[in-house]
Amino acid sequence: MFGINSYSSLNDVKDGTANSVMLAETTRLVYNGNGTAWGHRGWVQTGHDLAQDHGQARGINDWMYGFDPATKKVGRLGNWGTTGSLHPGGAHFALGDASVRFISQTTEFSILTRLAYITDGQPIGSF
Numbered sequence: 001m002f003g004i005n006s007y008s009s010l011n012d013v014k015d016g017t018a019n020s021v022m023l024a025e026t027t028r029l030v031y032n033g034n035g036t037a038w039g040h041r042g043w044v045q046t047g048h049d050l051a052q053d054h055g056q057a058r059g060i061n062d063w064m065y066g067f068d069p070a071t072k073k074v075g076r077l078g079n080w081g082t083t084g085s086l087h088p089g090g091a092h093f094a095l096g097d098a099s100v101r102f103i104s105q106t107t108e109f110s111i112l113t114r115l116a117y118i119t120d121g122q123p124i125g126s127f
Contacts, residue, residue, distance in 0.1 A: 010096065014119040017096030021115045024048040024083045025091040031076040048083045050112040058082055059112060060091050060105040103127065 013020050026048065050060070061084040063077065077084045085091035090104040096118075103112075107127055114124045 008118065012118060013096050015114075015117065015121065015124075018099065019115065019124050020096040020118045021048075021050060021093050022096045023094040024050060025085045025093065026083055027077055027086065029076055030082065031078050048116075049081050050083055050116045059109060060084055060103065060107065061089075062105075 010017065058078065061077075062082065063084070083091055084105075087102070090102050090107075092100055093103050093115075094100050103115075111124060111127045114120060114122050115127070
């Protein structure tokens with residue numbers, strides 16, 4: 001909904017605000033550095049590609065750099081644009097209708113992709 005140099009408004013959300021992600025949860029520390037705090041647009045705050053990360057299917061909570069048994073800490077998300085959280089099983093998302101949903105990390109990539117588009121005209125169904 002808010003891409004780089006985007007001029008989108010709610011009138012542009014043709015798929016319905018309940019079917020379009022407005023904000024996605026992420027961790028601040030990712031494999032390739034610290035992302036800027038949310039709410040600030042910097043060169044590493046690239047937005048989120050819900051289903052992919054640079055063309056690779058990732059989805060939600062893909063801990064590319066996995067659990068470390070020595071520190072008992074979860075790994076890092078693989079990139080600044082990767083969606084994830086420290087909540088087990090998924091992450092929180094704010095949709096365009098101002099609702100907040102916890103979406104499972106097992107949600108199909110096709111549904112995540114449709115949630116990311118605001119005017120693709122594709123039905124989503126339940127998620």
